[in-house]
Amino acid sequence: MSYCVNCGVELDKDAARCPLCQTPVVNPVCPVDTTIPPNFPVERREVEPVNRRELALLLTAMLGCAGGCCVLLNVLFWWREMPWSAIVAGACAMLWVWTVVPLLLRRVPSLVLVGLDLLAVAGFLYLIALAVDGLDWLVRLALPIWFGCGVVLLFLWYILPRRSILSRCMLILGGCVVLMLWLELCIDLFLGSYQPMWSIVVAAVGLTLVLPLLVIRYRPDLRREVRRRFHF
DSSP, X not given: OEEOTTTOOEEOTTOSBOXXXXXXXXXXXXXXXXXXXXXSXXXXXXXXXXXXXXXXXXXXXXXXXXXXXXXXXXXXTSOTTSOHHHHHHXXXXXXXXXXXXXXXXXXXXXXXXXXXXXXXXHHHHHHHHHHHTOHHHIIIIIHHHHHHHHHHHHHHHXXXXXXXXXXXHHHHHHHHHHHHHHHHHHHXXXXXXXXXXXXXXXXXHHHHHHHHHHHHHTOHHHHHHHHHHHTO
């Protein structure tokens, strides 16, 4: 066994140079063994990039097969009077928009892709409403919740990349508070009367977490201390 005369690291039998300091290995008692495979790669190689078209085709085939098989099972064998396969096929179509469309539309802005994802969710909700005869539920409950979630999501998606870490945390907490208030409002109005309860508790907790972040955000000394403590 050889050791580097410069840094003292233990060397492999096939090492002609030290892997740390690149000092040549000269040991007449234990010469370099050139017959065994090297322990370290001698050529620089890169991982081949993923072919987006092939991946999109694979995902399309998988989702299409899942939806098509469920439709055939529904039509030919199980629960023919219940269109449950339409819901499965709609879920597959929604997942296709979420996964395959970003692979195919690489130059489209991400905000547009998020909008397409939200439209896919709306279409899936409409399909469920048609399958279970719940258009009243769709109009009065599902679509208002979808609208509120979409507005908050698009706002955060647009504004977060331009903010610092503390600002992002505050905006995300604020968005969660707004979503919880909107969710209980939609549910209570659908049931008949608005009586806020649990969303107020969530809002109080969220504001309790936001206020310290707000103080840190506008106090440079505290901000520097937090960055030093948490290494960001």
